[in-house]
Amino acid sequence: MTQLTMSWPQDDLGPARVVFLRLIEGVDAVVVLDNVVLGPAIGGVRMTRRADLPATEVARLARAMTLKNAAAGLPHGGGKSGIAVHTDLDSDGRERVMRAFALAIKDLVDYIPGPDMGTDETSMAVVHDEIGRCVGLPAVLGGIPLDELGATGYGVAVCADALEDAKVLTLAGATVVVQGFGAVGSHAALRLRERGAIVVAVSDIEGATYAPDGLDVAELLEFKRSGQPVGGFPGGVRVPRDDILTLACDIIVPAAQPDVFTAATARRTRAKVILQGANIPASPEAEAEFHRMGILSVPDIIANAGGVICASVEYRGGARTQAFQQIEEKIRANTAELLDRMKGSDLLPREAATQMAMARLRRGAAYRRRL
Numbered sequence: 001m002t003q004l005t006m007s008w009p010q011d012d013l014g015p016a017r018v019v020f021l022r023l024i025e026g027v028d029a030v031v032v033l034d035n036v037v038l039g040p041a042i043g044g045v046r047m048t049r050r051a052d053l054p055a056t057e058v059a060r061l062a063r064a065m066t067l068k069n070a071a072a073g074l075p076h077g078g079g080k081s082g083i084a085v086h087t088d089l090d091s092d093g094r095e096r097v098m099r100a101f102a103l104a105i106k107d108l109v110d111y112i113p114g115p116d117m118g119t120d121e122t123s124m125a126v127v128h129d130e131i132g133r134c135v136g137l138p139a140v141l142g143g144i145p146l147d148e149l150g151a152t153g154y155g156v157a158v159c160a161d162a163l164e165d166a167k168v169l170t171l172a173g174a175t176v177v178v179q180g181f182g183a184v185g186s187h188a189a190l191r192l193r194e195r196g197a198i199v200v201a202v203s204d205i206e207g208a209t210y211a212p213d214g215l216d217v218a219e220l221l222e223f224k225r226s227g228q229p230v231g232g233f234p235g236g237v238r239v240p241r242d243d244i245l246t247l248a249c250d251i252i253v254p255a256a257q258p259d260v261f262t263a264a265t266a267r268r269t270r271a272k273v274i275l276q277g278a279n280i281p282a283s284p285e286a287e288a289e290f291h292r293m294g295i296l297s298v299p300d301i302i303a304n305a306g307g308v309i310c311a312s313v314e315y316r317g318g319a320r321t322q323a324f325q326q327i328e329e330k331i332r333a334n335t336a337e338l339l340d341r342m343k344g345s346d347l348l349p350r351e352a353a354t355q356m357a358m359a360r361l362r363r364g365a366a367y368r369r370r371l
Contacts, residue, residue: 013066013361015059016077019108023100029083030055032062036110038070038364041079042135042311044116045101045123047094050084057258058082064279065308068301070357070364072330074312079111083118098123102130109133114146114311117182117257121145135311144314144323146183146307153187155306155327156253156277159298160192162335168296169273172196175249177271179203180256181230184277184304186221188253193217197251201244205256207231210239210247246270254281261286269295276300284350291348299350301357302334 014034021029030053033041043065048054058080066078083101098119105111115124115136125141127134137143146152163169174197178185181202189199198214206229209215216235223233231238245252245260248270254260255277261269266282266289274290274297276282282290282297290297306327313323334356341352 013063015062016110017108018055018059019105020053020055021101021104023083023097023104026086027083027097027100028053029081029101029104030058031081031105031108031111032059032079033108033111034059034062034078034080035066035361036077037361037368038077039075040110040112041065041077042069042074042112042114042308042315043079043081044114044136045081045083045119045127046116047083047085047097047118047123049086049088053084054082060258061279064301066361067354067357068305069308069312070360071301071334071353072305072309073360074308076112076308076312077110080116081105081111081113094123095126098126099130102127106131112311112315114308120147135314137314142314142317144310144318144320146310149310149320150183150187150190151310151323151327152184152277152304152307153189153255154191154324155309155331156184156188156255156275156303157191157195158306158328158331159275159303159335160195160197160251160273162332163273163296163298163339165332166336166339168339169250173198174251175200176251176253177201177244177247177249178253178255178277179245179260180254180278181220181224182255184307185253185255186217186224188255188275188277189217190221192251192253200249201236201239201247202230203241203244203256204230206241208239208241208244209233209236210244211236251275253277257281259283261290263289266290266293269293271295274298275303277304279304287348287350297349298335298338299353301353302331302338302349305331305334 017033062080069076124136201210246268252271258280261282263285266286310323
């Protein structure tokens with residue numbers, strides 16, 4: 001494997017380091033360590049099937065992790081990795097790629113990788129086997145499996161609880177659309193349903209299903225786990241995948257790719273609240289449109305911090321009970337603080353959340369050695 005470093009635009013936060021990697025023939029990767037003022041960076045490893053290396057997207061995601069970890073009050077900086085796989089891989093091929101990746105980042109000791117889109121706890125077990133440094137491990141290896149327990153989706157539901165406490169919404173009877181019925185979206189749907197909300201539409205990469213009177217989320221999850229696309233679920237009506245983003249509803253949970261909301265799609269959105277289950281699911285222009293339209297879009301660095309809070313607890317040897325207690329406490333408090341900062345001002349939600357993160361980063365920087 002070959003390591004290549006290049007120049008990269010910086011601001012006051014970072015990135016601290018950007019490393020481009022050739023793992024094996026046909027597989028490239030980039031690691032962005034954005035900021036380590038508060039501690040070693042935690043951030044997921046995203047593996048995608050694409051011909052180009054998404055370096056700019058990885059940098060945006062790494063910055064989001066810096067702000068998310070700081071806003072959550074975690075002793076960690078932000079980082080992210082992207083692996084571009086040009087061809088389909090079988091399980092042996094995926095293991096080979098992950099072992100090569102682990103060895104390539106062995107000396108990047110300020111980076112703690114975790115699972116993300118395209119990787120899972122099995123991937124992290126491989127990384128752990130090679131370098132002993134990661135989060136999101138299988139339980140048998142002492143980890144708190146984030147996707148199995150649904151830590152991020154649980155945090156999204158806690159954010160909704162805090163909004164209900166603030167009388168921003170009422171969950172009983174609230175209609176919910178979930179874009180991306182994967183590890184985050186499915187657990188968010190289950191948790192919101194437990195709170196009395198009605199999940200009327202969900203999508204996956206192949207399509208979507210819609211039931212105006214509500215979907216049976218537990219049955220849909222079993223259907224999805226059997227290998228079937230959600231569009232074929234017999235308890236709903238198949239609809240085009242992206243049409244659900246413009247349905248009239250109380251809550252939308254985007255829980256898939258970045259930038260699904262652009263300014264154009266934002267103008268067609270008819271939700272009252274957006275809980276960002278995915279990382280950077282809306283462009284800055286889309287977030288400005290939501291604000292102009294009176295739609296509260298709770299940023300990813302507040303709404304979906306459950307996963308990294310859980311990862312931080314795991315890294316320090318904590319148990320799942322501690323992790324869920326921390327998610328509950330931190331996301332409730334941060335959602336309340338977000339609303340307080342917005343009250344009486346024209347701050348966009350992301351601006352208010354960034355203020356929270358920056359205040360903690362400045363306090364942390366004050367304790368660093370100055371040369």
